[in-house]
Amino acid sequence: MxxxxxxxxxxxxxxxxxxRAVAKPNVIALREKDLGIWQEVSWSQYWYTAELVGxxxxxxxxxxxxxxxxxxxxRREWLYTDVGTVAVRAATVGLYPTNPVAEVSYLLRxxxxxxxIAEDQEQVxxxxxxxxxxxxxxxxxxxxxxxxxxxxxxxxxxxxxxFLALGHEHRDANPGAVEERMAQTRPxxxxxLIYTSGTTGPPKGVMLTAANVEFAIHxxxxxxxxxxxxxxxxxxxxxxxxxxxxxxxxxxxWFGAGAGVCVHFAESIETVAANLHEVQPTxxxxxxxxxxxxxxxxxxxxxxxxxxxxxxxxxxxxxxDRLGGLLAENHGRHTPKxxxxxxxxxxxxxxxxxxxxxxxKVRYAASGAAPIAPEVLRFFMGLGLPMHEVYGMTENxxxxxxxxxxxxxxxxVGEAHTGVELRIDEQTGEILTRHAGTFAGxxxxxxxxERVIDPDGWLHTGDVGELVDGTHLRITDxxxxxxxxxxxxxxxxxxxxxxxxxxxxxxxxxVIGDRRKFLxxxxxxxxxxxxxxxxxxxxxxxxxxxxSEKPEVIELVQQVLDEVNERFATVEQVKSFRMLPxxxxxxxxxxxxxxxxxxxxxxxxxxxxxxxxxxxxxx
Amino acid sequence: MTTRIGRPLLYTAYEQDMSLLNTPxxxxxxxxxxxxxxxxxxxxxxxxLVVMATAFxxxxxxxxxxxxxxxxxxxxxxHAFFLAIGAYTAAALSGDPDSTRxxxxxxxxxxxWLLAAGLVAGLAGLIVAPLAARLRGLYLAVxxxxxxxxxxxxxxxxxxxxxxxxxxxxxxxPELFGIQFAVDGATFTKAQKLYLLMFVLLVIxxxxxxxxxxxxxxxxxxxxxxxxxxxxxxxxxxxRYKMIAFAVSSFYAGVAGALLYVMIGFVEPGSFNLxxxxxxxxxxxxxxxxxxxxxxxxALFITLLPRVTRELPAVLPFISASSAAGGITxxxxxxxxxxxxxxxxxxxEPRGLFGIWIRVRNYWKSWPFSH
Numbered sequence: 010m011x012x013x014x015x016x017x018x019x020x021x022x023x024x025x026x027x028x029r030a031v032a033k034p035n036v037i038a039l040r041e042k043d044l045g046i047w048q049e050v051s052w053s054q055y056w057y058t059a060e061l062v063g064x065x066x067x068x069x070x071x072x073x074x075x076x077x078x079x080x081x082x083x084r085r086e087w088l089y090t091d092v093g094t095v096a097v098r099a100a101t102v103g104l105y106p107t108n109p110v111a112e113v114s115y116l117l118r119x120x121x122x123x124x125x126i127a128e129d130q131e132q133v134x135x136x137x138x139x140x141x142x143x144x145x146x147x148x149x150x151x152x153x154x155x156x157x158x159x160x161x162x163x164x165x166x167x168x169x170x171x172f173l174a175l176g177h178e179h180r181d182a183n184p185g186a187v188e189e190r191m192a193q194t195r196p197x198x199x200x201x202l203i204y205t206s207g208t209t210g211p212p213k214g215v216m217l218t219a220a221n222v223e224f225a226i227h228x229x230x231x232x233x234x235x236x237x238x239x240x241x242x243x244x245x246x247x248x249x250x251x252x253x254x255x256x257x258x259x260x261x262x263w264f265g266a267g268a269g270v271c272v273h274f275a276e277s278i279e280t281v282a283a284n285l286h287e288v289q290p291t292x293x294x295x296x297x298x299x300x301x302x303x304x305x306x307x308x309x310x311x312x313x314x315x316x317x318x319x320x321x322x323x324x325x326x327x328x329x330d331r332l333g334g335l336l337a338e339n340h341g342r343h344t345p346k347x348x349x350x351x352x353x354x355x356x357x358x359x360x361x362x363x364x365x366x367x368x369x370k371v372r373y374a375a376s377g378a379a380p381i382a383p384e385v386l387r388f389f390m391g392l393g394l395p396m397h398e399v400y401g402m403t404e405n406x407x408x409x410x411x412x413x414x415x416x417x418x419x420x421x422v423g424e425a426h427t428g429v430e431l432r433i434d435e436q437t438g439e440i441l442t443r444h445a446g447t448f449a450g451x452x453x454x455x456x457x458x459e460r461v462i463d464p465d466g467w468l469h470t471g472d473v474g475e476l477v478d479g480t481h482l483r484i485t486d487x488x489x490x491x492x493x494x495x496x497x498x499x500x501x502x503x504x505x506x507x508x509x510x511x512x513x514x515x516x517x518x519x520v521i522g523d524r525r526k527f528l529x530x531x532x533x534x535x536x537x538x539x540x541x542x543x544x545x546x547x548x549x550x551x552x553x554x555x556x557s558e559k560p561e562v563i564e565l566v567q568q569v570l571d572e573v574n575e576r577f578a579t580v581e582q583v584k585s586f587r588m589l590p591x592x593x594x595x596x597x598x599x600x601x602x603x604x605x606x607x608x609x610x611x612x613x614x615x616x617x618x619x620x621x622x623x624x625x626x627x628x
Numbered sequence: 629m630t631t632r633i634g635r636p637l638l639y640t641a642y643e644q645d646m647s648l649l650n651t652p653x654x655x656x657x658x659x660x661x662x663x664x665x666x667x668x669x670x671x672x673x674x675x676x677l678v679v680m681a682t683a684f685x686x687x688x689x690x691x692x693x694x695x696x697x698x699x700x701x702x703x704x705x706x707h708a709f710f711l712a713i714g715a716y717t718a719a720a721l722s723g724d725p726d727s728t729r730x731x732x733x734x735x736x737x738x739x740x741w742l743l744a745a746g747l748v749a750g751l752a753g754l755i756v757a758p759l760a761a762r763l764r765g766l767y768l769a770v771x772x773x774x775x776x777x778x779x780x781x782x783x784x785x786x787x788x789x790x791x792x793x794x795x796x797x798x799x800x801x802p803e804l805f806g807i808q809f810a811v812d813g814a815t816f817t818k819a820q821k822l823y824l825l826m827f828v829l830l831v832i833x834x835x836x837x838x839x840x841x842x843x844x845x846x847x848x849x850x851x852x853x854x855x856x857x858x859x860x861x862x863x864x865x866x867x868r869y870k871m872i873a874f875a876v877s878s879f880y881a882g883v884a885g886a887l888l889y890v891m892i893g894f895v896e897p898g899s900f901n902l903x904x905x906x907x908x909x910x911x912x913x914x915x916x917x918x919x920x921x922x923x924x925x926x927a928l929f930i931t932l933l934p935r936v937t938r939e940l941p942a943v944l945p946f947i948s949a950s951s952a953a954g955g956i957t958x959x960x961x962x963x964x965x966x967x968x969x970x971x972x973x974x975x976x977e978p979r980g981l982f983g984i985w986i987r988v989r990n991y992w993k994s995w996p997f998s999h
Contacts, residue, residue: 037631040640047640287637314998322996361995370634 019194021219022226022266023059023096027191029269030056036242038265041085041274042284050085052269055092058085058173062093063187065176069124069148073098073193076120076202080104080113080135081128083248083274086152086169088262090126091252095200095219097190102202102214103253105602106132107595112212112602114139120202120214120452121145126169130156137163196220202452203255203403206601214452215403222263224428224445225406229259230267234426235399236292236373237414242269244291244372247284249275250299254603255403256378260294282306285367293374297381297507298604302535303366304388305513309538313545325358333391337383341390341397341417351393359393368394373414375399377407379605380484380503382511383419390417398422400484404461405468406446410482421481422474431482432467433474439488440474441467473501490608492523498580500528505583508576512569513538517593519611520583521619528582529622531615532566533557533589539565557588587618648838665827674819678891679935680928681819684826685887687927690911691837691920692880697909698918699841700873701853702760706772707881707908709779712900713752714745714882716789718800719895721745731788736803742886745800749882750875757874761867764856776902783897796896799889810890822891829887830924833880838920840876849873850918910966914973916982925981930966937962 029038034053041048050058066077077094079101081087094101102120104113106128113135117125123145127133133151140146140163149165150172151157158168167175179186198219204212233239248261264270270292275284281299295303311322328350335347343351351359363369374389377399389396395414400422401407409431412423425431430443447468450458461469473491474484485491486501493499502520509518509530517533534557542565543550550556566586574582593599599611612619632638636651649655669677693707721741723732735741759771783790791797802809802825809821816824840846848869851859860866889895907930915926937958941949948955977983 040638045639046642046645047638049640287635289635289638310997310999314996318996318998325996358996365994365997 019196019198019219020223021095021191021194021200022222022262023063023092023191024194025226025266026052026056026059026092029266033242033269036269037271038269039085039088039272039274040288042276042287047273047287055088058089059092060096060187061173061176061180062089063096063176063190064179064183065172066093066097066099066124067183067186067190068175068179071097071099071123073190073198075099076102076122077124077126078102078104078117078120078122079126080106080108080132081126081152082106082277083250083252083257083261084128084152085274086126087252088265088272091201091258091262092266093187096187098194098198100199100202100216102204103251103258104204105251105253105595107602108135109596110135110138114142115211116204117143117146120204124148124150126150126152129153133157133161133166137161140165194219196223197449199449201258203253203258205403206254206603206605213454213457216449216452217403217406218449221406221446221448225259225408226263226267228408228426228428228446230264232427234408235375235397235411240264240268240270240292242271244268245271245273245288246292246294247273247275247281247288247290249278249281249284250294250296251602254378255401255407256294256296259407260292264292282367286365287367289364289367289370291370291372293368293371295374295376296378296603297376297385297510298379300376300381300385300389301510301513304385305535305538307362307366308513309541313541322358322362325354325362328354329359329391330388331391333387333389336390337387337417337419340415341395341412342415355393363392363394368392371395373397375411377401378603380486380507382507384508384511386419400482402470404448404470405442405444406448408444408446409440409442409470412481418477418481421477421483423482424480425482433476434469437488438473438475438485440470440472440482440484442470443467492520492528494522494528494580495524495526496580500581502528505530505573505577505581508573509569512573514542514565515569517589517606519606519608521612521622525623527584528580529619530570530583530586531589531611531618532570532586533593534562534566536592553592554590557590563588585622587615587622589615589618648835662831666824669816669820669823674817676935677819677823679931681823681826682888682891683928683931684823684830685884685891686908686911686931687830687924688833688887689881689884690908690915690923690927691834692877692884693908694912694915694918694920694923695837695841695849695880696873696877698912698916698923699846699853700849700870702870702873703765703769704772704874704877705769705902705905705909706756706775706779708900708902708904709772709775710749710753710878710881711885711888711904712779712783712897713749713878714885715799715889715895715900716783717748717882718742718745718886719797719889720789722800723798729788730791730797736801738800738802738804738809741800742883745886746879746882749885750879753874753876753878753881754871756878757871758867760870760874773902776900776905780898780901783900790895790897793898794896796894799893799895800886802887802890810893826887829883833883834920834924837880841920845869845872853918907966910970912980913970914980916980917978919980919982921985922980922982925985929981933965934958934962937965 029052035051037049038052038055039050077099079087079090091101102122104116125136125146127136127149133149136149148167150167150169152169154168196219199216200219200222201217202214203217204214228234230240246260246264250257252258252261261272265272273288275281311326314322332347332350371394374394375397381398386396386398397412397417399411401409408426408429410423410425428444432441434441443466471488472484473486473488474482477483486503490502491499492502505520506518509515514535515532516535519531520528522528536553539556539562543556548559548561550559556562570583570586595602599607599614601607633652636653639645644650649658689711696702696704718741720731721733721744722736723730725732725734760768763771784793809825810818812818848864851864852866852869856866911926911930912923914929916922940947940958940961946955947961948957973980
């Protein structure tokens, strides 16, 4: 097991970026689309601004161990703040831009953040609404002045340029103060609090230390835990998932700091497809939802193309499926046969197709953060995308297992990284990990910490799994989500749900059946694809609810369900389903900020629907 | 810039976004096209090169007509008139000063008489322009039609300038940096030299026009075309921009007129008639209204068409090469073809050859989807 030699010399992301700024000052580090063009930031500019943020934080009296919160979409200032905060030995707390007021209040109070960087009026309003309950919050720095400047007169408000001006003043008065503070960094400094999304109960703040992050950068970036060869300054990524999530932080911040990867910020989540097409990144990470959506989009657009394109495109999509299957059998490596087939497909379809969806230059693609249906991965492998499912969680700094290039096993989350000890609990089947990236504990919640880290240092992940062929880890489900039917059968719902969600028409599927006689499901349709499907059939509809309750749509879902049911044993088959009358939403508490379904909340909110499937009181 | 290879849309500066060839692919293809065009004189027969050179000149004239008709939406049937002004200005300037029969000033330097031809024609356009400010559509067409007839009358009777009907006068003498283009040289033949000269001039005037129409002026012209009232409301000075359109268009016509007869070496006053105006309208309709590259395509098409029809009698026996042989002649076939092509394009592809190219390009650009 490799350990980080933390005691002697501590590197942080701040120190790494400073090094890059000296070594390659004019190489481009960040690009953000603003006013129609991709504005470039070099490494020296990156560090210059980040250091300025550090000085500004010092000017505001931030001490080592203090928390600095940021609630913003992905943009340059997010990284400046993160790096500047780490430089002055404080901890970054990321808030999702979609967090509603109640959660903002909870997160700010619980973390005790002294400074909040808020993106715009929307986020400032959320913070101001509860600011009086937050004694620790001293300053709110806003990035977009529109609607705030000249209208709000709260003394805590500070505009970003004024904030930087504070930094300028402080730097002129105390040159080198940030560097002095950086030199004092200790390996057990908490550099970030990452709040877990909390599918059950309130979010918990995971404390990651400087040593944790360094271990992750060492394993995942420098050691090439994901990509092969390891990432370099020739690579580029698109930053579009929330930076408060550990996965995006790895790809946007740590890949940049650790390997000099050029980061492009998408304009917003709606423009991801267009931005992907423009940026054509070489490394692409996505959550299952993103991959499912891209795959569904390809399917729909080929189906609705003109006749020749439909025939040719459809043919090569079927070949992609076959090709993906062949590649998966060979662990993602090409054989002469697949190479030949792929070359032909590349000429007729895949090159153009990959270009259109923005993945033509991708040399490494990964899916993580939630389980994904193997069919989706296979489809992308067939398109020639080196697709890898990876596994990790915030609590182990996302260092656990990954499918390595050329050693892919579909349906598994891959092999443990070199520096990782991994075992499966004999009794419960729970996956345990142990390495230097194991977090320091939950913020202000030692009881919860004790429950997940045992005295030997093993982290209890809460996932149930098994080893396939002794090397690759297959995850069954979250321990808490395992359904035990009235007949006493243990069933992993996520497998069934993902098989359903692999259909382009289904966006959400929640399988229910704990302590019940049989399994049922709540289904949410994908409005885009089903809407398109309805249009082709000249089926008029008004709202989402109207569409999902059409008998034809229900029949469509039934067909998907029948196909999926064939693949499962009788007890694992979904016997009945109901359509969700609305799109699940974060604001309504049905989804977490990362768009994961909160099962209990959904089952509670739609209890009547559930009961109707069990004949009123079918318990 | 290696980052943009394979990422044509990753604009990191406005200059990239706005540049004429804004993607690496466009730069590459334009280079290839340019190389092909430059190597043609060494691959083709001289007679075909002369036709090509004529087509390039016609393209300059078509660009001019497209600026006033395609971009600014002012129908003009008077293009032949402006071509004539350019032709005679150039011919007179470079004409033999000692001639007793014709006006001549002996200035054979190409830039001087070319510019003068353009300016004089442009001035004439400026004089006509106020009419356009008051008239629209059909009325404007009739007035410009009148120009052609007035022009025809003047040129037929001003013998000192034009030499008179059936006699004519020598065309402008092209001389640049001491090189005579209209005579065979030691290394290059006359046709090769003229081809290259006209190609370079077309590139220069084409790029200038392209830059004009994508600038503030071009946007104002398009606004006038789409709805003059609306243009006025959003602050476009309609009269001013109509005058600019006519002046620029006439300038281009003057330049084209000056060069058009250099290949044959002789100008005949009877040729600047309505048929010539219609021919230019056919060029822009078939090539593509409101596009510079369409003008070039249309000019090439219309100028090269006779070459193709001349071959017809060999293939189709019922078409004869001259009227003496009876039956239908190639000239009649040509006229019929013009008519059919214009009707066909207006019905099936109003955007012309350029529209067809756009359709083909979009078909492959959106592959494997439809949009």
